[in-house]
Each structure stands twice: as structure tokens, then as C-alpha cells.
Amino acid sequence: MAESRRTFLKQSAASVAVVSLPGCAPMSAESPDALLPATLRAVGETMLPEELGADGRERAVAAFELWSEGLEPVAEMAHPYLVPETVYTGPDPRPGWAAQLRGLDIESRKRFGASFGEIGVPERRSVLEPHVRRAGPDLGRPGNAAHVALALAAHFFASPIATDICYGRAIAKQQCRGLAAAGDEPAPLPGVAS
Amino acid sequence: MSQVIESDVCIIGGGISAAMVAERLAETTEASITVVEAGGRTASLEERTATRARMLAYGENPYPNDHIPGQTGTGEMYQSMVLGGAAMHWGGAVPRYSPEDFRVRSLYGVGYDWPISFDDLEPFYQEAEERMGVAGEQGPPEYDPRSQPYPMPPLPLSWNLLRMREWTDAAGIPFWTQPWARNTEPWQGRNVCQRCDTCAVCPTGAKYTPDFAFDRLLAAGRIRLNERTLIRSLGLESGSDRIASATGFHQDAPDEPVQFRARTFVLAAGHAWSSHLLLMSANSRFPNGLANRTDNVGRYMTGHWFASGFIELPMRLYPGIFPNNSLLSHRFASPGPLDRYLRHDIRLWESTVGREARLAADDGRVLWGDEVMADWRARTRSTATARIRSYYDVIPTPESRLTLHSGMRNSHGDPMPRIDYAAGQATLDLEPHTHETLLGRFDELARAAGGRMMSTRASRLFEHPGGGCRMGDDPATSVVDARGRAHDHENLFVVGAPTIVSSGCANGTLTFCALSLMAAEEIARG
Numbered sequence: 001m002a003e004s005r006r007t008f009l010k011q012s013a014a015s016v017a018v019v020s021l022p023g024c025a026p027m028s029a030e031s032p033d034a035l036l037p038a039t040l041r042a043v044g045e046t047m048l049p050e051e052l053g054a055d056g057r058e059r060a061v062a063a064f065e066l067w068s069e070g071l072e073p074v075a076e077m078a079h080p081y082l083v084p085e086t087v088y089t090g091p092d093p094r095p096g097w098a099a100q101l102r103g104l105d106i107e108s109r110k111r112f113g114a115s116f117g118e119i120g121v122p123e124r125r126s127v128l129e130p131h132v133r134r135a136g137p138d139l140g141r142p143g144n145a146a147h148v149a150l151a152l153a154a155h156f157f158a159s160p161i162a163t164d165i166c167y168g169r170a171i172a173k174q175q176c177r178g179l180a181a182a183g184d185e186p187a188p189l190p191g192v193a194s
Numbered sequence: 195m196s197q198v199i200e201s202d203v204c205i206i207g208g209g210i211s212a213a214m215v216a217e218r219l220a221e222t223t224e225a226s227i228t229v230v231e232a233g234g235r236t237a238s239l240e241e242r243t244a245t246r247a248r249m250l251a252y253g254e255n256p257y258p259n260d261h262i263p264g265q266t267g268t269g270e271m272y273q274s275m276v277l278g279g280a281a282m283h284w285g286g287a288v289p290r291y292s293p294e295d296f297r298v299r300s301l302y303g304v305g306y307d308w309p310i311s312f313d314d315l316e317p318f319y320q321e322a323e324e325r326m327g328v329a330g331e332q333g334p335p336e337y338d339p340r341s342q343p344y345p346m347p348p349l350p351l352s353w354n355l356l357r358m359r360e361w362t363d364a365a366g367i368p369f370w371t372q373p374w375a376r377n378t379e380p381w382q383g384r385n386v387c388q389r390c391d392t393c394a395v396c397p398t399g400a401k402y403t404p405d406f407a408f409d410r411l412l413a414a415g416r417i418r419l420n421e422r423t424l425i426r427s428l429g430l431e432s433g434s435d436r437i438a439s440a441t442g443f444h445q446d447a448p449d450e451p452v453q454f455r456a457r458t459f460v461l462a463a464g465h466a467w468s469s470h471l472l473l474m475s476a477n478s479r480f481p482n483g484l485a486n487r488t489d490n491v492g493r494y495m496t497g498h499w500f501a502s503g504f505i506e507l508p509m510r511l512y513p514g515i516f517p518n519n520s521l522l523s524h525r526f527a528s529p530g531p532l533d534r535y536l537r538h539d540i541r542l543w544e545s546t547v548g549r550e551a552r553l554a555a556d557d558g559r560v561l562w563g564d565e566v567m568a569d570w571r572a573r574t575r576s577t578a579t580a581r582i583r584s585y586y587d588v589i590p591t592p593e594s595r596l597t598l599h600s601g602m603r604n605s606h607g608d609p610m611p612r613i614d615y616a617a618g619q620a621t622l623d624l625e626p627h628t629h630e631t632l633l634g635r636f637d638e639l640a641r642a643a644g645g646r647m648m649s650t651r652a653s654r655l656f657e658h659p660g661g662g663c664r665m666g667d668d669p670a671t672s673v674v675d676a677r678g679r680a681h682d683h684e685n686l687f688v689v690g691a692p693t694i695v696s697s698g699c700a701n702g703t704l705t706f707c708a709l710s711l712m713a714a715e716e717i718a719r720g
Contacts, residue, residue, distance in 0.1 A: 049567045067251060076255045078394065079283065082270040082655060086261065089253060129560055137554035143252060150553075157551035157566065163514055166551070166570045173514025174250055176388035176398065179378065182350045182516050193571065 039101040042117035046124040097148035168192040196450035201228040204456035209279025211690030211710040212462035213404035218714040220416035232424040233276035243397040256395035269613025271466040278405040286375035288704040292527040295698040305589040309676040322707035326402035327381035330373030337524040352516035354544040365642035369521040375402040428475040465691040469662035470611040485680040492596035497656025501632040502583035504648040505640040511578035513546045538586040545581040585699045591618030658702035660691035678713030
């Protein structure tokens with residue numbers, strides 16, 4: 001059972017990562033707006049469920065990186081109903097997120113004498129907690145997140161996989177599934193509490 | 195004049211009403227048909243998988259280039275100006291109005307009777323359902339009257355909706371499946387619904403959008419389509435009240451006028467732009483605008499208001515199985531005798547409200563990783579959320595009005611539409627009773643499941659708007675007759691949303707389509 005649970009979670013998190021988004025253009029790692037990979041992964045270890053396992057969290061972080069690379073600033077949004085004005089997404093959040101990741105490292109060094117990735121999870125939480133608390137309980141859309149840690153959490157918890165893991169069922173929201181099984185209770189996921 | 199294009203019938207507008215008229219005329223007449231659409235084309239079916247992915251990931255508009263910058267007004271109206279119109283974005287909900295909608299003055303002493311009855315319109319409802327492909331479940335005949343079966347079997351109820359229907363059955367209120375313009379069987383070469391959860395942009399083609407109809411007609415050589423051509427005015431024949439021409443320009447050549455000449459003109463430009471064009475076409479004989487001898491153009495703009503809420507249910511549901519299907523009841527749209535007027539529908543959906551992952555517990559403690567998941571599981575293990583909403587009738591008033599905006603012009607200097615929706619005193623007087631009754635019904639439903647209301651909301655947004663060229667037998671109080679023919683111009687028809695007398699308490703698109711088909715039958719008679 002434990003093996004099948006691990007297998008499922010590994011596969012699940014993998015499927016978060018394989019979403020291909022039209023319009024994505026990878027950002028150079030040298031760009032000042034690039035998200036520091038090591039620090040971002042440390043944020044993932046702090047914000048994402050441990051039950052995903054290291055592989056699962058890695059894939060969730062990689063999926064977030066892919067998503068953020070495809071983000072188009074000030075894109076025209078889907079029209080709100082009966083609003084005769086064009087509504088746009090916000091400016092590019094990535095420079096701010098990149099600066100926040102650098103800031104996490106600086107703060108960690110000042111407070112704990114080591115980078116964010118090198119300190120323990122309790123210390124990381126103490127660094128992130130003010131940002132999380134300031135944002136309030138709701139996750140919202142990742143592109144609107146005021147902090148990169150919130151964006152990463154919002155991206156993962158809004159994913160179809162996160163919903164399936166929560167419910168322990170193969171709901172597969174937003175995936176074209178055909179009509180035949182609509183009336184059935186979603187099948188349990190092996191090894192995941194339902 | 196740079197270019198003159200002649201045809202038997204000129205349809206102005208390229209949305210769903212235009213598609214209905216063009217299709218019917220193409221099939222039942224030999225007439226040459228020109229369709230003039232101000233906008234261009236947006237994402238093709240083949241492109242919608244990609245635009246859907248970006249909508250899901252980033253919230254982006256899945257229909258690029260679906261409007262014209264600067265060509266917009268104020269008040270509730272659609273941004274879309276594109277081949278297919280607002281029915282590119284729609285979800286495909288296609289309930290019929292109820293028989294009572296057409297006789298509210300006679301039955302309840304409020305509002306206005308229509309010049310047609312439900313029975314007059316019923317065959318055209320059926321025809322519209324067949325043209326777009328509607329999947330539906332026959333409700334109780336007294337609340338869901340129809341002479342023939344739905345074209346297709348209903349979308350299946352999800353596991354969630356099946357549980358919810360057990361609950362509503364126990365509450366004693368009949369609910370059935372919302373009818374949808376989405377295929378449950380292959381229809382006109384289009385795919386079957388694949389339950390993708392993004393009906394605003396359907397990647398499979400199962401949802402009807404008018405571009406499919408236009409493409410069929412183009413392939414058959416039955417219409418001439420002039421895209422990206424904005425009509426600015428209609429002109430009269432010399433010495434006559436007949437319409438002789440529609441003049442505009444192509445977006446790529448704004449300084450080169452294009453004139454369309456036809457025996458019959460069909461104004462199918464939706465609830466805002468139809469009245470707008472008539473007002474823009476004022477001349478010395480019609481100084482207040484065409485079809486406006488009695489000052490009714492732009493008046494009686496209408497829509498329905500709603501009350502809504504979220505109900506906590508003591509049951510486990512799995513949000514995401516099929517969020518774009520819902521339960522519907524028209525029980526209270528046909529309420530029988532009433533002491534005080536209130537007619538409304540009820541819709542129920544699965545919902546994630548209050549059941550989403552969060553980063554803080556109720557006591558404010560920050561949650562991390564596994565704690566977030568544990569908290570999420572605890573809030574979804576044995577409770578769920580249903581969304582409930584009721585549209586209710588707003589009684590139209592002549593003061594609810596579209597006019598030409600004095601301070602907002604497009605790049606050609608044309609004034610844009612300004613819609614000042616208003617509810618008459620009758621609606622405002624009834625509002626406290628309406629809300630008290632609706633929230634009481636919501637609460638009653640919640641308690642029938644052992645649940646509770648989590649929140650409620652009342653909205654004054656005029657949903658599914660129409661009016662501005664309302665139909666009627668009396669030219670003193672209407673713009674067009676029962677078949678959409680302008681009282682003032684024998685060869686001008688207005689079709690669809692602008693012609694409605696009232697907007698009832700159900701989504702309007704199917705009724706707009708049925709009215710358009712009824713007009714098309716008259717147009718075909720010549």
C-alpha cells in the first residue's frame with residue numbers, strides 16, 4: 001500500500017509538471033528576474049505538503065517555474081459578464097518574486113547566518129510567516145500573489161492534482177473526461193486517504 | 195461611394211440571432227444574403243485548445259481580437275464585437291421562457307403582455323433548439339411545456355448533482371437538468387461534450403457557437419460575409435420610408451465608405467447596438483432616429499435581477515466532477531395565483547466556496563504544507579457547498595433607456611451607446627417582498643437537507659439584457675410588430691434581444707433565437 005501511495009503521489013506531482021502551456025518562453029537563469037532555483041525549492045519544502053515527497057515537491061516547483069515563464073504581463077483577461085471595458089492582468093510579478101527570493105536569502109543570513117535553503121524548516125517558516133499572515137487565509141490566483149511563496153502555494157493547491165489528493169479521489173477537474181462516468185463517484189486513489 | 199454591395203437581404207450583425215435568420219432564409223428561400231459584422235474572427239475551434247490552456251493557467255481571454263477598441267458604451271453591455279458575438283463566450287444555457295412570461299399583465303396585473311403567446315413561439319423554440327443542438331431533460335410538463343422532445347438526451351447529472359437532487363426531491367421542489375446547447379450526441383458534424391469544465395471556451399466544439407453556422411453557410415455559398423465592417427447609418431429610399439441602404443466602412447479602409455443595398459434589412463446587432471444604429475440614423479424625416487416616430491427606440495431596456503447564496507450541505511461532494519452542469523426548477527416561474535407578484539427560477543450548482551485550500555485556520559494560526567492539506571480534508575470530508583441562484587422578473591419601464599452618449603465617441607466621432615437601466619416603481623415596491631420570499635425559499639431548501647445558508651447576495655445587474663426595440667401591436671408603445679417588422683419601415687426587421695417585451699426569469703438566448711426565427715419566417719414571405 002505504501003508503495004502504491006508513493007507511486008501515485010510521484011505520478012500525480014509529475015503530471016502537474018508536464019502541463020505544456022502555449023506561449024511559454026524559458027527565461028535565462030542569468031536574468032535578474034529569474035527565480036533563484038535553490039531558494040525557490042526551499043520555499044517549496046516549506047509551503048507544500050510533505051506527503052508529496054521530495055520528488056513530488058520538486059515536480060510541483062518545476063511546474064510553477066514553467067507556469068511563471070509563460071506568464072504574460074498585462075494580458076487581456078476573459079471579459080467579465082456585461083462589463084463593456086477590457087480588463088487586463090497586472091504587471092509582471094516576476095521581478096518582484098525574484099527580489100523576494102533574494103530577500104529571503106539575505107534575511108536568513110542576517111538572522112540565522114545561512115541562506116534560506118540552508119536553514120531548517122522552522123526557521124524558514126519564521127521568515128515566511130509575516131508574508132503569509134499579511135496575505136490572509138485565501139490563496140487567490142497565483143499571478144496576483146503578493147509574495148512568491150504565496151504564488152507557489154496558490155499554483156499547487158489550485159491544481160487538479162491537489163484536489164485529487166485532498167479528496168483521495170480521481171476527480172481530474174478541468175481535464176476532458178467524457179460524459180460516461182459523470183454520474184459515478186470518483187474512484188479512490190490508491191493509498192491516499194479519502 | 196467606394197463600394198456598393200447589393201443583395202436581397204442584408205443582415206447587420208454577426209451574432210447568434212443573425213446566424214438563426216441567415217440559416218433559415220438560406221434554407222427556405224433563394225434570396226441572396228449578405229451578413230455584415232463589425233468585428234472579425236476570433237480563435238477557431240482548432241485554436242481553442244491552446245487559448246483554453248492559457249485561460250486556465252492565467253485567466254486570459256480565450257477569444258483574442260473579439261472587440262474593437264473604442265467601440266463600446268456605458269451600462270451593462272457585452273464587450274464582444276466579433277463574428278459569433280457574445281455567444282462565443284456563452285455557457286450555452288437555453289431554458290425557454292414560461293407561458294406566463296407572455297401574459298403577466300393579464301394574469302397578474304403587472305408589466306406588459308407580449309403581442310405573441312408562448313404557443314405562438316413554441317415551434318420556433320423547437321427549431322432553435324434543433325439548429326443549435328440542445329440537450330435537455332423534460333421537466334414536469336406543467337412547468338416545462340413543450341410539444342416535442344429535446345433534440346438530444348440531457349447532459350448526465352454528475353454524482354454531485356444526483357446527491358443534490360435526492361435532497362431537492364426531499365424538499366418537495368421539482369428540479370431537473372438545465373438544458374444546454376452542448377452536444378450529448380454528434381450534432382451537425384460537431385463533437386460530443388467531453389466534460390472539460392471550461393464551457394466559456396469549449397475545446398471540442400460540443401458547445402454551439404454561431405461561427406459554426408456561418409462557416410456552413412459560407413461553405414455552401416449561401417451567404418456573403420463582410421467581416422470587420424462597421425455600419426454607421428441606415429438610409430431611406432427617396433420619397434419613401436423604406437430602407438434603401440446601410441453605410442459603413444471596413445476597418446482596414448476607414449475613409450472608404452461601403453454601402454449595402456437590399457430589398458430587406460435585418461438588424462441583428464444585439465440589445466445595445468440595434469437601438470444605437472437606429473438612433474444614429476436620424477434624418478430630416480426621422481429626426482429622432484429611424485423606427486422612432488413614437489420615441490420608443492432605446493426604451494424599455496430590461497433584464498432580470500437575482501438573489502443568490504451558498505448553502506452548506508451535510509454531505510460529501512466532489513467539486514470539479516462537472517461544475518458546468520446544474521439543476522433547474524421553473525416551479526415558481528409558473529406559480530399560479532399570487533397575492534403579490536413574484537416569479538423566479540432556481541438553479542443549483544456544486545461549489546467550492548468555503549471548501550478550498552487556505553493558509554490560515556479559523557483561529558488565525560498559519561497553516562503549512564501538510565497542515566493545509568489536513569485542514570482542507572477536514573472541511574470537505576462530510577460537508578459540501580451548493581450554490582443557489584434565482585433570477586426574477588424586473589418589470590420594464592420606459593425610463594430604462596439607451597441614448598447616444600454625449601461624452602463618449604469612437605474614432606470616427608460617432609457617439610457611443612449609453613444605457614441607463616432603471617427598474618420601475620412596481621419592481622422597487624415589490625423588492626422587499628421578493629427578497630424575503632426568495633431568501634426564505636433558499637433557507638427552506640437548506641434546512642430540508644439539514645444544511646444552512648452560508649451567505650446570500652442580492653444583485654441589481656440587469657442580466658441577459660434586451661429591449662430597446664420592443665415588439666407590440668400598438669406603434670404608440672412599441673418599435674416593431676410581433677414578427678419584428680418595424681412599424682415605421684416595411685422592409686426593416688429588428689430581431690432577437692432588442693425586441694423582447696420583458697426578460698422573464700430565465701436565461702434569454704433561446705428566446706432571442708426563437709424570436710429571430712419567427713421574424714425570418716415573415717421575411718421569407720417577402
